[in-house]
Amino acid sequence: MSAESCTFCRIASGEAPAIIVRQGERIIAFRDAHPVAPVHILIVPVRHLASINEVIASDVELLGEMLVLARDVAAREGVDQTGYRIVVNTGREAGQTVHHLHMHFLAGRQMSWPPG
Numbered sequence: 001m002s003a004e005s006c007t008f009c010r011i012a013s014g015e016a017p018a019i020i021v022r023q024g025e026r027i028i029a030f031r032d033a034h035p036v037a038p039v040h041i042l043i044v045p046v047r048h049l050a051s052i053n054e055v056i057a058s059d060v061e062l063l064g065e066m067l068v069l070a071r072d073v074a075a076r077e078g079v080d081q082t083g084y085r086i087v088v089n090t091g092r093e094a095g096q097t098v099h100h101l102h103m104h105f106l107a108g109r110q111m112s113w114p115p116g
């Protein structure tokens, strides 16, 4: 999918609206349009990567930064002590619907396990 037609590329470039939580050079975080938890934030690399399947060794730092950002989001949202879940749906059976890599940051309610 080209960057022009990718929803998350359009949000990252400012072309499409979103409630931005954090905008960095390499990573953006914004609120999910259809939250499934009281806190539902998407942590997204600015560069278009379709999924974890496209990650290469030189992306290790980027992936690490996404987790560090998740930690900061947890503190800022006040859920670092109550708990949160980070989910990366990859592919059809996992329910990935947007083909631009993203971490779901979910918090604010009791989660169950295993996930559906």
Ligand code: 5GP
Binding pocket: 007, 018, 019, 030, 031, 032, 033, 034, 035, 042, 088, 089, 095, 096, 097, 098, 099
């Ligand atoms: P996936 O199912 O691919 O793991 O997650 C995609 C997520 O992106 C869904 O939770 C969906 O609600 C969210 N989403 C899809 N389109 C938009 C959009 O245009 N803006 C925002 N903020 N979230 C979106």
Ligand code: ZN
Binding pocket: 002, 003, 006, 007, 008, 009, 010, 047, 048, 049, 099, 100
């Ligand atoms: Zn994209």
